[in-house]
Amino acid sequence: MNTSSLSSQQPQPIGGTDHLEMTEPPAAPPRDGPVVRDAVDWDEVHRLIQRVFDDLASRVCEQSLHIRAMNGRTAAQAFPLFSYRTFDIPTDHAIESIAAGVDFQKGPGDDSVTVRGDIVREDTGDILFETEQRVVPLTRTDVFAAAEEASRALSQQAAVILDGLEQPCVPEAD
Amino acid sequence: MATEPLSEGIVYRRGQLKSRDFTPRPGKDTVGRPGQLPGLSTFRTPTPGKRVQKIDLARLRPPLRAFADDPAKGGTAGHVAILPVDDSGEVDQALLEEWAASRGSAETHPLTQFVLDTVVPQMEAGSS
Numbered sequence: 001m002n003t004s005s006l007s008s009q010q011p012q013p014i015g016g017t018d019h020l021e022m023t024e025p026p027a028a029p030p031r032d033g034p035v036v037r038d039a040v041d042w043d044e045v046h047r048l049i050q051r052v053f054d055d056l057a058s059r060v061c062e063q064s065l066h067i068r069a070m071n072g073r074t075a076a077q078a079f080p081l082f083s084y085r086t087f088d089i090p091t092d093h094a095i096e097s098i099a100a101g102v103d104f105q106k107g108p109g110d111d112s113v114t115v116r117g118d119i120v121r122e123d124t125g126d127i128l129f130e131t132e133q134r135v136v137p138l139t140r141t142d143v144f145a146a147a148e149e150a151s152r153a154l155s156q157q158a159a160v161i162l163d164g165l166e167q168p169c170v171p172e173a174d
Numbered sequence: 175m176a177t178e179p180l181s182e183g184i185v186y187r188r189g190q191l192k193s194r195d196f197t198p199r200p201g202k203d204t205v206g207r208p209g210q211l212p213g214l215s216t217f218r219t220p221t222p223g224k225r226v227q228k229i230d231l232a233r234l235r236p237p238l239r240a241f242a243d244d245p246a247k248g249g250t251a252g253h254v255a256i257l258p259v260d261d262s263g264e265v266d267q268a269l270l271e272e273w274a275a276s277r278g279s280a281e282t283h284p285l286t287q288f289v290l291d292t293v294v295p296q297m298e299a300g301s302s
Binding site: 072074076077078079082084086099101103105106107108114116118120122123124125126127133135 | 188189190191192193194195221223224225226282287290291293294295296297
């Protein structure tokens with residue numbers, strides 16, 4: 001089967017890694033008045049999270065020049081955004097890579113999203129740290145606040161990532 | 175292919191929602207063994223302490239199909255492989271290997287996106 005035909009059947013794939021330019025933070029919403037239910041710009045949310053992850057990456061990578069940090073994002077029907085930063089040691093394949101990420105999953109209902117941040121070993125799926133799962137209204141203000149809160153919680157866990165990168169992989173059967 | 179594909183049911187994939195987590199491993203997942211077809215590994219039950227994603231097999235789109243292992247022939251009970259098949263229903267080995275080769279690349283392979291699109295939101299009605 002030709003994969004070019006597959007591409008035409010689905011939304012444009014989103015790169016697993018990308019390079020981001022620093023931008024100004026989004027303007028603060030008005031403090032008073034009605035809640036503005038404007039559309040959430042997921043590109044903007046991704047940039048916000050990655051700015052916070054830049055701090056995390058700095059703290060992790062300053063401990064070892066051998067650690068590589070790469071950012072990325074995915075999206076699908078059930079989730080408008082999963083924004084993440086992976087950490088690995090390219091010169092040592094015995095060390096399992098670790099990823100910190102924030103996902104936004106649809107629901108419950110059409111007007112909210114479920115937000116969760118976690119730090120996970122990439123191959124085994126071991127959860128090293130996770131934030132409390134939050135359901136927030138699908139508004140720009142609420143999504144930005146939740147994104148910042150989750151990503152900042154993860155960014156405080158540099159020690160978890162560094163500890164994890166000191167332990168060799170345990171091969172799994174599948 | 176002797177085994178019938180599964181057209182419905184929930185399975186679990188270990189890992190987060192990265193493209194890498196939804197792409198088979200080259201050289202490992204591209205090779206079958208007795209009672210188990212090659213492909214992306216999923217399981218009927220989630221593993222405690224692991225990050226898993228719930229997949230609705232009814233949402234799989236062609237050419238992807240899901241096949242349960244045959245424990246009587248050496249497969250693993252509860253293991254389900256997701257793989258591309260050709261028009262005759264046989265494993266499309268070339269496409270599977272192309273898919274696996276994309277693991278870790280900057281672009282999300284279309285088959286990876288197909289599987290990502292089967293993920294069930296955590297808070298979806300009826301979801302557990």
